[in-house]
Ligand code: SF4
């Protein structure tokens with residue numbers, strides 16, 4: 001029997017990723033605090049905890065993912081507890097606990113896209129950016145390329161079902177994808193790097 | 194007859210603020226706002242619940258309490274309701290089941306727990322709960338008192354259709370100094386999470402992950418270390434939360450539980466003490482909404498080890514000569530010798546230090562012993578600590594109120610006795626149930642200088658070591674008696690095990706001593722049980738008039754208004770509408 005990692009300690013373990021070089025490490029700055037306070041002020045007094053989700057997005061946007069230190073910071077800011085914040089972080093698949101690549105590709109694998117070639121699209125994109133699709137597991141749905149430039153993840157419906165197969169690169173949606181379009185897209189983003 | 198027919202049951206019920214509900218074919222009346230689960234359970238129709246706990250907010254998440262429900266059909270516009278011969282409307286049953294914990298009763302509502310809708314719902318819920326459950330009852334500490342096990346036996350299908358591999362989660366996780374967690378056994382009722390948040394006010398537990406990977410956890414660096422942490426073990430319906438102290442010590446079906454009270458402070462938390470033969474294995478809180486709700490502090494719960502400890506005094510001891518060791522003695526000759534010695538003492542040179550850990554009956558006998566010997570220097574040892582804002586009272590004696598009532602003493606004259614001993618004015622001392630070298634602060638050397646020291650105690654201490662005679666008494670688990678808590682509530686102490694060795698119940702020792710010391714015209718001196726002593730006391734103390742062993746019951750009886758309150762209970766009352 002293999003040694004089972006302590007399921008509690010695992011909650012606060014850092015998961016190193018090559019993508020980290022493209023994102024600033026988490027640091028509490030006056031600017032971040034100011035933005036956080038603005039969010040918190042949007043909720044009634046005594047309901048500071050409601051701002052946990054916006055703060056998670058704030059941190060993830062800037063630093064790429066939610067690291068254990070940021071969990072503690074968010075909990076403190078929102079007068080919540082680390083376990084509450086961690087509960088939310090671990091609930092949503094869209095909230096990451098390790099750093100993505102500079103270009104994070106989300107390929108839709110929900111039914112409409114799957115029927116119009118989404119599955120082939122996923123493996124083709126993987127091939128193009130040099131990631132083994134097997135690296136995407138149930139526990140760790142996101143795979144990051146060794147150079148940290150790319151990461152990929154199969155996601156649920158991107159709300160453009162009529163134009164499948166769809167994918168997103170960071171926040172931009174690309175519809176009706178085929179191999180040629182993927183080639184161009186990867187080329188374009190590699191240059192941006 | 195005719196007037197009765199005119200009054201419909203609904204109006205009769207409404208006049209009392211109640212509603213009529215049909216449960217499995219029988220009509221009952223319940224106050225408005227009663228939860229369906231509580232209503233059913235109160236009339237003996239069992240509704241299985243995992244997540245519902247009457248002291249916590251309603252989660253409605255486990256779906257174990259599904260019942261079939263029906264209401265009168267909705268009327269067409271302008272139509273008037275029709276009533277059958279009994280005065281009720283016909284019930285139209287809903288095709289789906291509803292949760293009994295989060296819904297309240299309504300007029301003319303029907304509840305069925307014996308139809309297929311309900312039994313099928315329960316079966317299905319259990320099948321889902323067991324898909325990822327490890328099914329490890331043979332090695333699980335909760336077996337025998339596990340709700341999942343019981344409900345599966347009652348309502349489950351006892352076969353498994355799930356052939357996929359189970360999701361692995363954390364096992365045997367130490368989430369606090371006194372509690373272990375097995376995430377795989379958890380049914381995610383979140384009672385533990387709600388308890389820590391709502392009752393203790395420390396949100397250290399939470400749910401992480403989602404779907405089949407949902408698990409209870411605490412965040413690394415923050416452990417379940419509250420002094421009330423072990424209550425989660427009690428409310429956890431399954432073997433997910435287990436007590437480090439009790440786990441693997443004994444199968445619960447071998448244990449006998451005795452309802453009694455905690456003696457670690459003036460609150461007198463109601464408890465069950467779990468024993469097998471002469472051994473105490475654990476203590477759990479017992480619900481009493483006027484004293485401790487459903488909870489108890491961990492340090493009080495775990496303070497039972499002294500009952501079966503090697504320090505217990507199992508035989509009477511005597512020292513015939515200052516220079517010799519104490520040696521075992523037989524009860525009767527020893528009591529005679531003690532009485533003879535006490536009669537020889539000058540009453541002005543004799544003092545009694547009793548304990549507010551003694552029962553009312555024992556204090557009553559103490560008072561008579563003092564009167565008989567003409568002793569004026571008599572008091573108890575006060576014990577004060579900090580009120581924890583929950584259940585632990587600042588008074589760390591369980592029966593100070595009783596001592597005040599019966600002896601008229603509260604510890605304020607103890608310093609005089611201590612000084613008397615120091616300056617040699619007091620030459621002989623009787624110590625009842627205390628180690629006077631501790632809180633009373635009498636050094637052992639001063640005890641050694643006394644002419645005579647008689648000690649009644651259950652365990653060896655520096656005080657018993659100095660004694661000329663030691664009468665082995667018992668702990669709270671080995672005797673019957675009553676105590677009055679800080680709020681003025683008289684409560685019963687029930688005997689869970691027989692006195693160990695040759696020890697005798699303290700009231701029994703005092704009674705025998707009283708008899709030996711002189712001819713007392715007291716029924717109590719010939720009592721065969723502490724209940725009889727209580728009978729006599731009821732005649733003599735106004736506060737106790739009408740109080741009997743039977744009418745105190747297992748939940749106690751308010752006999753005095755001391756003005757002291759229990760913070761946790763106050764909060765609970767404040768929450769009630
Ligand atoms: S650990 Fe026990 S009390 Fe807590 S959620 Fe799981 S089953 Fe319920």
Ligand code: FES
Pocket residue numbers: 108109110111112113114156157158159160161162164166
């Ligand atoms: S299914 Fe792919 S966008 Fe909706």
Ligand code: FES
Pocket residue numbers: 241242243244245252253254255256257258259292293294295
């Ligand atoms: S007890 Fe009703 S849903 Fe859990």
